[in-house]
Amino acid sequence: MVKISFDVKKFEGQTIKKIGLSIKSDQAMDFKAINLGEMTLTNGQKVAPIALSDAKVTDEAFEEEGTVGGFRLSWKSDANKNNFSTYEIYQLNDDGSKEFLGAININAFFVNALKRGKNINSTKFEIVPINKAGESGHSVTTSVKWPDNSLAKAAFVADKTLVTIGEKVTLMNQSNLASVKYKWDIDGASPATSTEKNPQVSFDKAGSYSVKLTVINEKGQEDSVTQTELITVIDQPVELTNFALNQSVQVDSFTNESESGPKAVDGKLNTKWCAVGPGKHNITIDIGKSEKINQVLIDHAQKGGESPDMNTSDYTIEISKDNQNWTEVVNVKKNKLGETKDSFKQTEARYVRITATKPTQGADTAVRLYEIQVLGQKNS
CATH class of the missing domain: 2.60.120.260 (Galactose-binding domain-like)
Known part of the structure; x- marks a missing residue:
């Protein structure tokens, strides 16, 4: 980020209708865009800086198995109508860089659908106050902790739960992305066990049968879920x-x-x-x-x-x-x-x-x- 100031004293008393910018470089510019921030005209008088405090995350929501988050940030400010312009919100990255998320004129900001980086366990935000002179004041930071999505979590459904003897049932795995291995135990079924992700089974006797799924993550940690008497098997087909x-x-x-x-x-x-x-x-x-x-x-x-x-x-x-x-x-x-x-x-x-x-x-x-x-x- 570059800040440039120009003395416009020689135009005193005149009306400025247009301002043009010419940008040159002594090196080849391989980027596709130059972003211009705020342009401010001042009379040279000093504007009091703004200080912030007590930044915090007041609400959070996670989706996509903890890989996408929404966060509401809030903070306190000593700004007043004589010096306040805006608040800028940034995401601070582990490599020391920061990413502009938006600007707002109230003491709260919602970060929507923020994608979690690989191997990221927490994300820090910075709120920077900008006064009417375009000057940055005392900023504050707050952070959010991402949920542990490395744990396996078992879940499944069946494509049908009322079948006749010999009729195929497909067990559909709905476990989370951290689950990489599967073990099925199906009472009375053929096959009675399986390591497939979505096995097909059948039953040779009428009755009610339970299904258990155990899933394992890359660290060998397990999670299991059992649905008791999930499948009902009858002798003769019936029309639902x-x-x-x-x-x-x-x-x-x-x-x-x-x-x-x-x-x-x-x-x-x-x-x-x-x-x-x-x-x-x-x-x-x-x-x-x-x-x-x-x-x-x-x-x-x-x-x-x-x-x-x-x-x-x-x-x-x-x-x-x-x-x-x-x-x-x-x-x-x-x-x-x-x-x-x-x-x-x-x-x-x-x-x-x-x-x-x-x-x-x-x-x-x-x-x-x-x-x-x-x-x-x-x-x-």
Whole structure:
């Protein structure tokens, strides 16, 4: 960064309409751009410097398994209207360099979607006050500690949980990036063990079977998760029933009567439930009585002919017998599909609640669900 001053006393009393800059170098310039910062005209009077204190990170959020973060910074300042211009925020790097993140005129700044560097465990920020003369004052620093993402964390789902004897089930690994080795233990299955990432198995006897996944990171550290009686095997195939069709629903909001909650369970792909406004949106379906359910199909915006950018990104599915005590059975993040199928352990339930925690792929907070099917085995 270079600061250059020019004496413009000889133009006193005149109106300056244009200022031109000519930049020369005694060496070949291999960069593609020159960034000009602030230009200030002063009367030569001294402007009091600004001092900052008590910088801190007041809020933080991590995504992408701790590789992307958002941070809210705040600080105290002795600036006043006579000397204040702006605050500049920088990221201080381990090699001694610093990167400009932005400028603001209040005592807070949000660092959005900051990418974590390789082998970086903490990141330091510097806040620099600039007075009306363009002079830097007493800066302050604060830092944030990144989460340890080297630990293995086991997670998985099954593509279906109600099958007949001999029918294939695919176990889909959803463990984190730190997990590099896998060991499956599947009760009653063929094969009963596997080291594949996403194994296919089948069962030769009717019953309910548990699945355990153990994952290992590069340091040999392990993590395990067991889903008890996840797979139900029956002797004869049955056609799954859609218990949600034309049933009663409750929603947190809707745009108008033509996009109300019942449109999500009317069996039509040219109607939808749509809710707008900030925050999460949810729909609760009462299927009439307790039934054995194991799968939820959702047709998102794209299935109804809208942009893929409007497909629901993050959502949860909960089930309940009494509409008061809820169990989360599905938690989806970063979905991009227009049609989703989520399977879970076959369970008796009457109510199904779907909550869109991130309704679209971007900043749009409107949820658009064209059709919801709650599938299961009808009680005899």
